Amino acid sequence: MIGAAPIAATFFDGQTAQRHPVLVSVTSDGSGLILDLQTGVAPWLWPLTRLRALGDQAVVNALTLTLQSDSDDESPRDPARLVITDPDLMAWVRLSAPQLAKRDVRRGxxxxxxxxxxxxxxxxxxxxxxxxxxxxxxxxxxMPLETEVKFGRAVVSQMKYLLGAGKSGTLACNNPAGEAALNRMASRLMDGQELKYAISFSVLDHEMVNAFAAPGGQIIILRGLLDTSDTAEEVAAVLAHEIGHVEARDPTRLMLRAAGSAGIVSIVLGDVTGGSVIGIIGDQMLQTSYTRKAEAAADEFGLAMLQAAKVDSAAFADFFDKLSGLEDGFVPPEYLSSHPSTSARAARARDFAAAQTGTTPILTDAEWQALKGICKG
Structure with a gap:
């Protein structure tokens, strides 16, 4: 292209929308382009080393060029644009300009x-x-109680789905004898208690060693908890602890916090419809982790409830000891996955049990076996 006749092109000055016809030629040493607007102004020199190609332009079969230049923009470029449509000149520029495709970034x-x-x-x-x-x-x-209960049901439905209810059925365990035993245990614990919630209990057929309280007074027990427990008193201690969380509205606080966090995640990920929010809340509730203060308060509530029901609280300590020795990889209940430490909580339960008198079994042996078999038949 060196020595070739000037080629017609289009020039935009970057200040107005006006198109300017321009004649473009190559310098004698091939180091740049000479732009002549034929307006009496001296031709401009665009060095090849500073030429940059712009993509996604409206003109097809054309090469739009700009110059690298100091500016306040993040991409330091001259606002002027040169549009070349001549195939030979486009080919020569693409071959000769060493940094045509470079994406400049302002220093800093x-x-x-x-x-x-x-x-x-x-x-x-x-x-x-x-x-x-x-x-x-x-x-x-x-939050109004009715709203809390409705939201809790939605969260429980999502938790059931996460546990596989959509693949293997409802997961609900409803053996009549087992349900009767569970109701008897619940009545023994709650009789004489002035509770703010109408608490409901249900068992899901899942091997996870877990029990959790959902917003609105719903307490879910997973079969793995029953399988792991050696006595009915151990299960009763867990339920008393969960009732403590319900009465303190801890699940609702956790739900609201998870909803807010999920909303932020949804916005960051671009899910502006919020479709992932309820899923994140359900997953968060399955991996519940309350604060140290909330856990300690639920422990004290549970111990007081066991005392009022004349249930030996040493079973609470036994359950802590059993779970702390399980193999790596198991998913612990929420009250073991957070502060305070398992050993400290077990010691507190034993100290409390040492002062108890007049305790009696919360279930008969037959009722206990029925509860453990609530997911059978």
């Missing part, structure tokens, strides 16, 4: 991006770990 941009990202992460952290907990506490104490 990486630092600026990292700083902004760090601030964004810090802001999300403040929202998730400071603002959301306080908001969830505020809203939990003011």
């Amino acid at each position: 941009t990486a630092t600026k991006i990292i700083t902004r990202l760090a601030l964004a992460v810090a802001s999300i952290g403040v929202i998730v770990f400071v603002i959301l907990p306080r908001m969830s506490d505020f809203l939990a104490d003011r």
Whole structure:
């Protein structure tokens, strides 16, 4: 192209939308392009080393060029544009311009991006770990009971789905003798108690060693908990602990916190419809982890309930000891996966049991066996 006649092209000055006809030629040494607008102004030199090609332009079968230039933009480029449609000139520029496809970034941009990202992460952290907990506490104490119960049912349905209810049936265990034994245990624990919730109990056929309280007074027991327990008193201790969480509205606080966190995740991931929110809440409820204060309060509530029902609280300690010795990889109940430590809680239960008198079995041997077999037939 060196020495070739000037070629017609189109020039945009970047200041107006006006198109300017321009004649483009190659310098004698082949180091750049000469742009002559034929307006009496001296021709401009566009060095090949500073030429950059722009993609996604409206003109097809054309090469749109700009110049690398210092600017306040993140991509430092001159606002002017040169549109070439001559095939030979386009081919020569593509072959000769050494950094035609380079994506320039203004100096300091990486630092600026990292700083902004760090601030964004810090802001999300403040929202998730400071603002959301306080908001969830505020809203939990003011949520109407009917709303709490409805939301709890939706969360339980999602938890059942996560546990495989959609693949293997309902998972509900409803052997009549087992249900009768569970009702007897619940009545023994709750008789004479002034509870704020009409608490319901159900068992799901799943091997996970777990029991959890959902918003609205729903307590779910998984078969793995029954299989692992050696006595009915161990199960009763777990249920008393979960009732303590219900009465303190801990599941509702956790649900609101999870909903807020899930909402943030949905926005970050682009799920503006919120479709993932209920799924994240269900998963969070299955892996419940309350605060140290909430766990300690639920423990004390459970021990007091066992005392009022004349149930030996040493079973609570026995259950802690049993679970702490299980193999790696098992999923522990929420009250074992959080603070305070298992050994400290077991010691507290034993100390409490040492002062108990007049305790009696919460179920007969036959009732206990019926409860353990609630998922059979």
